[in-house]
Amino acid sequence: MALRMWASSTANALKLSSASRANPSPPFSLSRCFSTVLDGLKYAPSHEWVKHEGSVATIGITDHAQGHLGEVVFADLPEPGGSVSQGSSFGAVESVKATSDVNSPISGEVVEVNTNLTKKPGLINSSPYEEGWMIKVKPSTPSELESLLGPKEYTKFCEEEDAAH
Amino acid sequence: MTIASKAREAGAPLMKLVRFRGVPILQQLYLEERLLRTSSDNWCLINDGTDSPAIVMGLSGKLPELVELGSVLRDRIPIIRRFTGGGTVIVDYGTIFVTLICNKDAVPDVQPFPRSIMSWSGLLYGEVFEGIGDFRLRENDYVFGDHKFGGNAQSITKLRWLHHTSFLWDFDVKNMSYLKLPVKAPKYRSERGHTDFICRMKELLPRAEFIERTIKAIGNHFSVKSVSLESVDFPSDSEFVHTTRLHAEHEIHGSLQNLLPRKSVTKVGNQDTASSLLFNC
Numbered sequence: 001m002a003l004r005m006w007a008s009s010t011a012n013a014l015k016l017s018s019a020s021r022a023n024p025s026p027p028f029s030l031s032r033c034f035s036t037v038l039d040g041l042k043y044a045p046s047h048e049w050v051k052h053e054g055s056v057a058t059i060g061i062t063d064h065a066q067g068h069l070g071e072v073v074f075a076d077l078p079e080p081g082g083s084v085s086q087g088s089s090f091g092a093v094e095s096v097k098a099t100s101d102v103n104s105p106i107s108g109e110v111v112e113v114n115t116n117l118t119k120k121p122g123l124i125n126s127s128p129y130e131e132g133w134m135i136k137v138k139p140s141t142p143s144e145l146e147s148l149l150g151p152k153e154y155t156k157f158c159e160e161e162d163a164a165h
Numbered sequence: 166m167t168i169a170s171k172a173r174e175a176g177a178p179l180m181k182l183v184r185f186r187g188v189p190i191l192q193q194l195y196l197e198e199r200l201l202r203t204s205s206d207n208w209c210l211i212n213d214g215t216d217s218p219a220i221v222m223g224l225s226g227k228l229p230e231l232v233e234l235g236s237v238l239r240d241r242i243p244i245i246r247r248f249t250g251g252g253t254v255i256v257d258y259g260t261i262f263v264t265l266i267c268n269k270d271a272v273p274d275v276q277p278f279p280r281s282i283m284s285w286s287g288l289l290y291g292e293v294f295e296g297i298g299d300f301r302l303r304e305n306d307y308v309f310g311d312h313k314f315g316g317n318a319q320s321i322t323k324l325r326w327l328h329h330t331s332f333l334w335d336f337d338v339k340n341m342s343y344l345k346l347p348v349k350a351p352k353y354r355s356e357r358g359h360t361d362f363i364c365r366m367k368e369l370l371p372r373a374e375f376i377e378r379t380i381k382a383i384g385n386h387f388s389v390k391s392v393s394l395e396s397v398d399f400p401s402d403s404e405f406v407h408t409t410r411l412h413a414e415h416e417i418h419g420s421l422q423n424l425l426p427r428k429s430v431t432k433v434g435n436q437d438t439a440s441s442l443l444f445n446c
Contacts, residue, residue: 046323068276068278068280068281069279070279070280073225073250076224076225087323089322089323092224094223094225095250096250096279096305097249097250097252097279097305097318098249098250098251098279098282098318098319099248099249099321100277100279101321103323161276162276164273165273165275165276
């Protein structure tokens with residue numbers, strides 16, 4: 001399935017094409033010009049994404065989150081075989097002297113963990129939706145996905161959150 | 166006892182202030198982590214000096230890269246791994262600790278992300294040090310000019326955040342020798358050694374004045390209520406697993422052993438060379 005790229009407020013305001021990024025920012029840019037939201041994923045208000053494919057769901061943090069966190073220098077992830085609960089922390093990332101919880105958008109059993117992040121935590125910044133994935137989960141309650149935000153809703157949520165601060 | 170503040174009149178959120186002195190840093194960190202994870206109140210903790218020297222590393226710190234392991238083992242300096250990010254410090258009675266634990270909605274202009282929190286805390290401490298020295302937040306450090314005097318770090322959960330700082334009111338130069346120069350350092354450090362890079366707050370203001378100024382600045386943003394350490398309690402169902410921990414001596418030995426070349430283990434009298442290195446570092 002082709003992925004469509006949605007851009008948040010700045011791009012929309014400037015009527016830029018949603019399939020391209022004008023003046024793409026480096027991952028740690030302080031300008032925060034806009035973040036990428038992908039179609040086909042579901043999103044949590046705590047800025048994690050989940051991609052449900054068959055019996056497995058892949059989870060990571062969004063481009064919006066990685067941009068606000070800064071350079072990620074460490075990822076603390078669970079072991080396979082453990083369980084995660086919707087809305088609860090399953091690990092943390094460290095950036096700019098801070099540890100930030102990463103929360104699971106859904107409940108289930110951890111079946112795989114991205115071990116590449118041990119040596120390359122920066123993948124979370126450079127490729128938050130692909131190489132920077134964190135865990136794969138076997139969902140225990142697939143209906144939880146319906147309570148999450150779609151791409152448009154998440155984009156609007158991020159715009160409102162940034163505008164409020 | 167409630168401290169009068171203009172913030173209270175403006176309906177500012179409540180912040181509970183706990184002041185203590187000489188509490189071991191490990192105990193303080195346990196308390197902080199538990200308050201962050203299990204309380205729904207805003208807190209300010211001030212520990213006016215810890216009881217004995219300790220090394221405190223951030224969550225991801227690597228022992229051999231940051232600490233002179235042989236010296237630490239010889240002098241039995243505890244090494245603590247804390248739950249927040251950031252670098253390595255050595256703390257003692259000359260260190261004053263200030264910790265802020267806030268619900269994310271308690272400070273409306275702050276997003277629960279590191280730079281947003283630190284931008285706010287930089288402004289707060291700007292109020293504390295108004296008229297004193299050339300204070301600023303510089304590459305995430307609290308400095309007077311280009312000399313660091315406070316190490317800070319944070320932990321952020323879904324609904325709350327914690328920002329804690331160890332302020333160098335005074336320090337023992339000898340203790341700095343337990344720390345290696347970090348691999349990653351801010352640009353303004355310009356490869357300076359510890360004693361050229363840091364400075365003592367006591368050269369600028371008295372200890373008690375710093376604490377009072379801090380409480381006053383917090384009172385500009387929160388309605389501050391003093392509570393005793395003994396009165397701090399937790400809900401009975403507030404169990405959780407600490408991330409903060411004390412490194413066991415065998416772990417530190419193991420890290421040191423891993424640094425030694427394999428062929429260095431030869432017999433000298435009745436002792437292994439590796440062992441004599443450990444005793445003689």
